Structure formats: structure tokens, C-alpha cells
Amino acid sequence: MNAVETDGLTKKYGELTALDGLSLEVEEGELFGLLGPNGAGKSSTIEILTGQTKPTSGGARVMGVDPVENPVEARRRMGVLPEREDPPSFLTPREYFDFVADVRGVELDGSIDEWAERLGFSDKLDSISMDLSRGQKQKVMFAQAFVHEPELVFIDEPLTNLDPVVQERVKGFIVDYNEKGNTVFLSTHDITVAEEICTRVGIIQDGRLVAERDVDEVKSDGSSLIDEFLDEVEA
Structure with missing residues (x-):
């Protein structure tokens, strides 16, 4: 079963489109990173998935539960670290x-x-x-x-305001938690963090998922997420 699913997720704030038909899947047991520049739609995605706000259109499921229709049940199955x-x-x-x-x-x-x-x-x-x-x-x-x-934790920019020693400790906690079989959905604009701890990343730009990459495959190709990221956001 997928831990997280979105289907055509769209979120508008007046004339501003924060999410534009976002569709993604995160399998149980993944340490998935949603990677993108500031304003790309990362926080809006997490806010909808955690039942904090409603989408303009499209749908989402978290551990098989619709977080918009049943936010209380969804929140019992997740942990959330807002930015x-x-x-x-x-x-x-x-x-x-x-x-x-x-x-x-x-x-x-x-x-x-x-x-x-x-x-x-x-x-x-x-x-x-x-x-x-x-x-x-x-x-x-x-x-x-x-x-x-x-079973599932959403983390939005986990290292903000932490000193370097605690940052390393927190990254270790996240990896250990994932290795116990739990799912972690990490939102960040820090490419080095995503490359260091994530198993797979999705790159979001202007509210759209523009690429998905397996981190080990990127490394085995002799490339880096920085190269992949720049290629996508500058395209």
C-alpha cells in the first residue's frame, strides 16, 4: 500500500496557484524527499496531506485515509513537524x-x-x-x-534553527526511524540534506512535480541531486 497518494492536487490562493495538478505516490517504508525552491508548493502539499487545509481540487490519501474528509483519523496515524x-x-x-x-x-x-x-x-x-x-x-x-x-511522519524543513551538532543528531534520528520500517515524507529546499538521507526524491517546481529520482541510482551514475535539481528547475 502507498503511504501517501495525491491525484491532480490543486491549491489556489486567489490568483496564485500554489499547486497545479500535483500527482505523486510514496510507498510505505520510503524516506521520500520533496525537493524544490522556496515557493514551489512544498508546504502547501504538506498542509493538505496533514489536514490543515483543503485543496481547491484533486484528492489525497494518507495511510489509506482521506485527510480532508477524515482529518482526525489521518492525524492519529501520522506525526507532523511544521516549518x-x-x-x-x-x-x-x-x-x-x-x-x-x-x-x-x-x-x-x-x-x-x-x-x-x-x-x-x-x-x-x-x-x-x-x-x-x-x-x-x-x-x-x-x-x-x-x-x-x-507509521508516517511529515517533516517540513527539519533543521531550521538547530546548531550543527543537533542537526547531525536529528538526521540520524530520521534515518534510524525510517530503517525501522516507518515512512518519512521530508520537505526541504536543502539539496545536500535530501541527498544525504533520502531514498527517493521528487522535484517540485511551480506547484508541479517535474521529476522523480532514486537517490542511489543518481549517485551510481556519478551524478548528484544538485545537478538533477538545476537541470529541472532551469529547464
């Missing part, structure tokens, strides 16, 4: 994780403390989120996407 979102300022990270668990209808057991230790914010678990640094907030948001161990 620009902080934990609620009036909650502690621990309280925020409890809220996320209630919304998703899951039990977290001891995983909150485990993820806080992995990412290095154990000492901030019971601090008000408004007092956290930008990087600490990003760590909290990263953890909330994985803490309930979903």
Missing part, C-alpha cells in the same frame, strides 16, 4: 506533549522523557515554552512529531 510553528507559549513542553497525545488519542508512557534526553532538553521539560530559546523550541516540535511512534 514555522512553536509549542504554545503558555504550556511547558511536558504539558504540550500531553495535549498532543490527547488530540491523537495515544498513550505516551515514558517516551516524553526519552525524547527529551535524546535531543538534550530534559532540563526544560517543565519550563514555560515562552522562556525557551529558538533552538529549544525546535527540538520540542521535532520530538512531538515522533514521540507517539507513528
Whole structure:
């Protein structure tokens, strides 16, 4: 079964077309990267797939569920790391994780403390989120996407505001999570990140999927994703 499917997905904001008939498939167990420049339609794609907004036309399914018609059920099966979102300022990270668990209808057991230790914010678990640094907030948001161990995780620009050491740790977490059989849908404009950790990428330009590439095949051909990307977006 495909973990993610879109069929002719179109999203318009007034006169602006963010997505223009986007059709793609991501198989279960893939670490798929949606690669494109800023404004290409990556975030709009994730917002529709995670039930945050409705498409103008076309359809989508996530783990066999329509995220527009049944967003609650879809969200129970996924984790989401938005590009620009902080934990609620009036909650502690621990309280925020409890809220996320209630919304998703899951039990977290001891995983909150485990993820806080992995990412290095154990000492901030019971601090008000408004007092956290930008990087600490990003760590909290990263953890909330994985803490309930979903089958599928959507990640929009995962390395924003993280220092180089934590960036490497986060990339390792993503790869390890995928190697356990889970599906990861990663949106990024960072070609080097996509080339380093993804198994397959789709290149999006002006709301359209213009190419799909198996990362290992690209490397075995002696090429790079940078070359492939430039060829497509400059065509």
C-alpha cells in the first residue's frame, strides 16, 4: 500500500496557484524527499496531506485515509513537524506533549522523557515554552512529531534553527526511524540534506512535480541531486 497518494492536487490562493495538478505516490517504508525552491508548493502539499487545509481540487490519501474528509483519523496515524510553528507559549513542553497525545488519542508512557534526553532538553521539560530559546523550541516540535511512534511522519524543513551538532543528531534520528520500517515524507529546499538521507526524491517546481529520482541510482551514475535539481528547475 502507498503511504501517501495525491491525484491532480490543486491549491489556489486567489490568483496564485500554489499547486497545479500535483500527482505523486510514496510507498510505505520510503524516506521520500520533496525537493524544490522556496515557493514551489512544498508546504502547501504538506498542509493538505496533514489536514490543515483543503485543496481547491484533486484528492489525497494518507495511510489509506482521506485527510480532508477524515482529518482526525489521518492525524492519529501520522506525526507532523511544521516549518514555522512553536509549542504554545503558555504550556511547558511536558504539558504540550500531553495535549498532543490527547488530540491523537495515544498513550505516551515514558517516551516524553526519552525524547527529551535524546535531543538534550530534559532540563526544560517543565519550563514555560515562552522562556525557551529558538533552538529549544525546535527540538520540542521535532520530538512531538515522533514521540507517539507513528507509521508516517511529515517533516517540513527539519533543521531550521538547530546548531550543527543537533542537526547531525536529528538526521540520524530520521534515518534510524525510517530503517525501522516507518515512512518519512521530508520537505526541504536543502539539496545536500535530501541527498544525504533520502531514498527517493521528487522535484517540485511551480506547484508541479517535474521529476522523480532514486537517490542511489543518481549517485551510481556519478551524478548528484544538485545537478538533477538545476537541470529541472532551469529547464
